[in-house]
Amino acid sequence: MPFSTNADLPKAVRQTVPEENQGKFRQVFNSVMEDTGSEQRAFRAAWSSVEKVKTSTLAEKAKNWNARHGAKKGNISAKTLRAVYDRGIGAYKTNPGSVRPNVTSKEQWAMARVNSFLKIAAGQKAVSHDKDLLPGRTEKAEFRGEKVSLDKPFRLPKGSAKKFGVYVKSGDKVKKVTFGSPTMEIRRDDPKARANFRARHNCDSKTDKTTAGYWSCKMWESGSSVSDMLAKDDSEQTNLEGQILKTDDEQRLVYGWASVITEDGKPLVDRQGDVIEADTMVKAVNKFMEHIRVGKMMHKGDQVGQVVHSMPLTNEIGESLGISSSREGWIVALKVFDDEVWSLVKSGQLTAFSIGGKAKRKEVND
Secondary structure, three states, X not given: OOOOOHHHOOHHXXXXXXXXXXXXXXXXXXXXXXXXXXXXXXXXXXXXXXXXXXXXXXXXXXXXXXXXXXXXXXXXXXHHHHHHHHHHHHHHHHOHHHOOOOOOOHHHHHHHHHHHHHHHHOOOOOOOOOHHHOOOOOOEEEEOOEEEEEOOOEEOOOOOOOOEEEEXXXXXXXXXXXXXXXXXXXXXXOXXXXXXXXXXXXXXXXXXXXXXXXXXXXXXXXXXXXXXXXXXXXXXXXXXXXXXXXXXXXXXXXXXXXXXXXXXXXXXXOOOOXXXXXXXXXXXXXXXXXXXXXXXXXXXXXXXXXXXEEEEEOHHHHHHHOOOOOEXXXXXXXXXXXXXXXXXXXXXXXXXXEEOOOOOOOOOOO
């Protein structure tokens, strides 16, 4: 159905889209709805139209900042500003006490955070937030068609010839360096063991980042732990996500992959350098279904739904059931109770599952 005025728009839209953009949202929705008769297509087109407005604004801010400060401070991308913006949206929702009284919307709060970040990056303001996103933190590059982080070690899958890997610049090209014995424990917290390793490998002379020796010695430096060296940037995704593939309007069910651990037989290494093994995933899924089953909005607040169907699909399980899949992972169906969350799903704003959890990391011999 068409919307005659902005006040007729769904509550989820009015609370999310800035007032100045609601007219555009309504016009696009009505036009696509008239042409296609599909409410889902109309919502997706409308969301896309206002998203382009926001993206354009951030791109313009990045362009102007780079023109003024890029040569000395390093460039800032629109993608980085979008990460800052999204954090502002999240802070508005999860920490309302920090929001100033004159702020009337989460979009206003998020854009204010972007403006503050640009001042911090220019040295005009003390660092108070988003330090990890400032220029010069982690450089990205392309390696065999994929975007990778440079100079950021990661753990290799179990069974690899080496324990760690890292992408580095070698001239104009990007090189993957693998290093470290899978059977050797890194005891960098032991001063004697650290000194012995560094002396034995002549680490003080290792300065070439494109060599395995440099990175092996790097792992044996004092200071931050191995876990800290492997830890991902806060700007990168924190949770494993899976695309929503199907919705059931009548029962308010959302189907999709909650987690994917292998693709075409290859383990998927997350940005922390970790690999989830099939048996570990199955045990975690079983515990979740037995004791929790709760669905929340971005892992916070009250329950908005419940996982009612769960299928951990490993190669072993698939073969026993006659199911062929190029993926291993966890398939779920979530029943959505909350009206606002269901509106976000229907309108196309929520498009993926995200799973979160807690774990203790420790160095082990592979």
